[in-house]
Amino acid sequence: MRLNKYIAHHSSYSRREADKAIQDGYARVDGEIQDNPATQVDEKEVIVYVSGKQITPRDKYTVIVYNKPKGELVTKSDPKGRRTIYDGLDKQYKHFIPVGRLDYATEGVLLLTDASKIATALMNSNLERIYKVKIKGEITSEMESAMMNGMTIDDASAGGHSHSKITSMTFAPFIGYKIQKSEHNYSVLKIAISEGQNREIRRFFAHFGTDVADLKRISFAEVELNNLPTGKTRFLSRSEYSALTTFMKAEQKLKRERGEK
Known part of the structure; x- marks a missing residue:
């Protein structure tokens, strides 16, 4: 190693x-x-x-769930002085590593851990992530077709950060989606995806000329937001830790089969 x-x-x-x-x-x-x-x-x-x-090599690790508010960056510090998640977290979690990122305007489930191997495995996984999305305008048949079948966009800059270097982007078919409201002014839906690409959902809907007004992640794999208040944390439950242990064992087995360390 x-x-x-x-x-x-x-x-x-x-x-x-x-x-x-x-x-x-x-x-x-x-x-x-x-x-x-x-x-x-x-x-x-x-x-x-x-x-x-x-x-000291260790197998023990801690994972917490943070209900990230809007208006916090998922980073250690910001040169512009904007608020980060570590401004809202207790001091005991200052060294915890976030599992991926939620952008500044996105809220909801953010996992953090004191073990980088856990963070890396979860970030690179195809575990289900469920979001509640509010968009401006109606949900079109073209959007639904792309959600069901996936798509590749040559120019995916719309919906991305102005400094992003990402150009093209391929979207895998969504695991599922449920339309809760579709009207001329705005629509609301739940979507389940298996990826965590940079501003993926915002880029997806921007391709169809639609802005995302609100975006909230309500679950990551077995971990759900439930009634956790905004800006608060909790430890994983016993069943959530059990599911994570099962996942990590499967990952280790796959690595051994590939001859990786």
Whole structure:
């Protein structure tokens, strides 16, 4: 296993933070300073210290659910001084890693964890994400066809951030959708998707000339928002942890079959 990956997997360091600590000479492997993040280490045998503190392999981890409000960025800090999720979270969660991102104007279920391997596995998964969406205007037959069959957009800049470098985007068929209201002024629907692409839903509807007025994620896999108040957190329930454990075991099995570490 790469040294930076080992540190990130078994500590609160992100991969980027691990890279910097290693390159700055703060990492020791079996007593010797290593400044190359790609250094290979034996996860079962190696002894690693970062800034004088031993990195201990662990299987235990914590996952919390945060009902993210609108108007918070999913980032550690913002050069413009805008509010981030860490301004709303308790201090004990300042080192937790968000599972993906919800944009500034999107609210709802955001998972955070103290284990980067959990965050990475969930982010890259095709687990179901359910959103409640309010759009301006009616839901057209073209929208429904794209939701059912998927589509590729050569120019997906509409609906994206002004600084985004993404051009084309392919949308997989939605897992499902349910129209709750469709009128000339606005429409409301629930959609279930298996991806987490950058501003995917906003880009999808923007392709049809429609703005998303409100967007709320109400569940991520087995984890539902339920009655969690806006801006509050909770731990996963026993059943939610059980489902996550089952998922992680399946991921590890798949990695072994692929010959990955």
